[in-house]
Amino acid sequence: MPTPSWQDYAELAVKRLASSGAEYGDIRIVHSTTHTIRGEDRRIASIRDSEDTGFGVRVLYHGAWGFAASSILSLEEVPRVVELAVEIAKGSASIATEKVRLAPEPVHRERVVTLVRIDPFTVPLGRKTELVLETMDRLHQQAGVVRSSAGLWMRRDRKLFASTEGSRLDFDLLASSGECTATAVHDGRFASRSFNTPHLRQGYELIEEADLPAQAPRVAREAVEKVQAPAVSAGGYDLVLDPEHLSLTMHESCGHPSELDRALGYEANYAGTSFLTTDTRGTFRYGSPQVTLVADNTEPGTLAATGYDDDGVACQKWDIVRDGVFVGYCTNREVAPKIGETRSSGSNRADSWGSVPIVRIANIGLEPGAATLDQLIAGVERGIYIEGHGSYSIDQRRYNFQFGGDAFWLIEHGRRTHMLRDVIYHGITPEFWNRCDGVADRSHRQRYGFITCGKGQPGQSGWMSHPASHARFRDIQVIRGEGRS
Numbered sequence: 001m002p003t004p005s006w007q008d009y010a011e012l013a014v015k016r017l018a019s020s021g022a023e024y025g026d027i028r029i030v031h032s033t034t035h036t037i038r039g040e041d042r043r044i045a046s047i048r049d050s051e052d053t054g055f056g057v058r059v060l061y062h063g064a065w066g067f068a069a070s071s072i073l074s075l076e077e078v079p080r081v082v083e084l085a086v087e088i089a090k091g092s093a094s095i096a097t098e099k100v101r102l103a104p105e106p107v108h109r110e111r112v113v114t115l116v117r118i119d120p121f122t123v124p125l126g127r128k129t130e131l132v133l134e135t136m137d138r139l140h141q142q143a144g145v146v147r148s149s150a151g152l153w154m155r156r157d158r159k160l161f162a163s164t165e166g167s168r169l170d171f172d173l174l175a176s177s178g179e180c181t182a183t184a185v186h187d188g189r190f191a192s193r194s195f196n197t198p199h200l201r202q203g204y205e206l207i208e209e210a211d212l213p214a215q216a217p218r219v220a221r222e223a224v225e226k227v228q229a230p231a232v233s234a235g236g237y238d239l240v241l242d243p244e245h246l247s248l249t250m251h252e253s254c255g256h257p258s259e260l261d262r263a264l265g266y267e268a269n270y271a272g273t274s275f276l277t278t279d280t281r282g283t284f285r286y287g288s289p290q291v292t293l294v295a296d297n298t299e300p301g302t303l304a305a306t307g308y309d310d311d312g313v314a315c316q317k318w319d320i321v322r323d324g325v326f327v328g329y330c331t332n333r334e335v336a337p338k339i340g341e342t343r344s345s346g347s348n349r350a351d352s353w354g355s356v357p358i359v360r361i362a363n364i365g366l367e368p369g370a371a372t373l374d375q376l377i378a379g380v381e382r383g384i385y386i387e388g389h390g391s392y393s394i395d396q397r398r399y400n401f402q403f404g405g406d407a408f409w410l411i412e413h414g415r416r417t418h419m420l421r422d423v424i425y426h427g428i429t430p431e432f433w434n435r436c437d438g439v440a441d442r443s444h445r446q447r448y449g450f451i452t453c454g455k456g457q458p459g460q461s462g463w464m465s466h467p468a469s470h471a472r473f474r475d476i477q478v479i480r481g482e483g484r485s
Helices: 008-020 077-095 127-142 205-210 213-227 242-260 373-378 429-433
Strands: 026-042 043-061 064-070 109-113 144-165 168-186 189-196 235-241 293-296 317-322 364-366 382-387 390-393 402-405 407-412 415-420 424-426 436-439 444-457 461-467 470-481
Touching: 008 026, 008 077, 026 077, 026 127, 043 077, 043 127, 043 436, 064 077, 109 373, 127 144, 127 168, 127 205, 127 213, 144 205, 144 213, 168 205, 168 213, 189 213, 189 470, 213 407, 213 415, 235 242, 242 293, 242 317, 242 364, 242 390, 242 402, 242 429, 242 444, 242 461, 373 415, 382 424, 402 429, 424 429
Parallel strands: 109 168, 235 382, 364 461
Antiparallel strands: 026 043, 026 144, 043 064, 144 168, 168 189, 235 470, 293 317, 293 364, 382 407, 390 402, 402 424, 407 415, 424 470, 436 470, 444 461
16 A cells, blocks of 8 residues: 555545534644754854654634644544544534634645755755854954854745645745854953844855855954943934844834734733734824835745745735834734734744644835935934844833844944944834834845744744844933843
């Protein structure tokens, strides 16, 4: 007897689901492969390869969900897991006070493949370890650098989605990234400076084009300058923020509050709710007229551009904030009808076969303006230019926040001068975004994002990109946060 294919397992599950009396059901079969190389202080500290395979079944029975999953893929296990999911859904239906109604979606049958020039899993291990070692060697050529690290990361997800509605979706998704960090010491104090490629759905060409060894001398030099820099003096400053830094600011202060399940209170017991409640859509001034935030899960290379989400909904593009006004949410098929939407935005994703899909942040990006970076800086009398990610905190409603960064430069009379350290700025989300008075043009746009966005119980890690150009914000309060930035 020939070995059953994934398609055979999926058809078996769908047939059992269709005969169960459920109004909807689906199966996701997933095989994930991850490869990482980590270097520390001129040596290879770890090389890790991991594989993970399994399947998850969702059932909607009389308006209530059931879910079950297994790492055993067999003709005996698939029916057992389907029956368990149905049983759980029936139990949920017996106590549910509100029935789930799914927004309609056309049937889709497609194969989605990440287009890459160099498959990172075919690159010889020696070639990758040499890159990591060379990068660290160059970091240590700078006097004052006492620690170094460098690393490469790559992931492939093969997935099959099948639903009782008739959708059949086959995925082969790839993503890659690389990074390096130098740590310097001065007068008993340590400071680090990093360079990171974005995490993107690209192949090894992303790492080669970034050229980590070529970045290393600048990273090391700036680590030494940073540790010797004066601490910031508290007060009001104009801020010019780079795209990598903005990705975190947007993620926390717009991405999470624009998840509709948060706005409806579904996340109140864990990661918070949202100040962007449903009565604010279309009227609330989130930012200045220079602020337009667009969710785009169709842009090739971005992390959430997977063709379809885990509801089998086609990825889309829509506005979150248009000309400063909040206008749209990230939704799935379950919550979209609750605000009168006739279709999901395609933002339902799970981090593995064993996780229930939930509403996740889309690829939300800040639309470019018309300025250059030099023009943004030239318009600042007293300010700070900030690059990269640092410490942060934000309240459960995503309203009050504070952010650090990876590197800071004082701006005086329209010119970037020397580095600073220990910079933390704080504010209230809509007040902060209403103080944005300039965004750089498309030539400055970069696409940074995250593969560790936490949400849900049990917790899941979401993936999304946040493209942006540099942006300027007026009169933002800065405090000294020693050891935190």
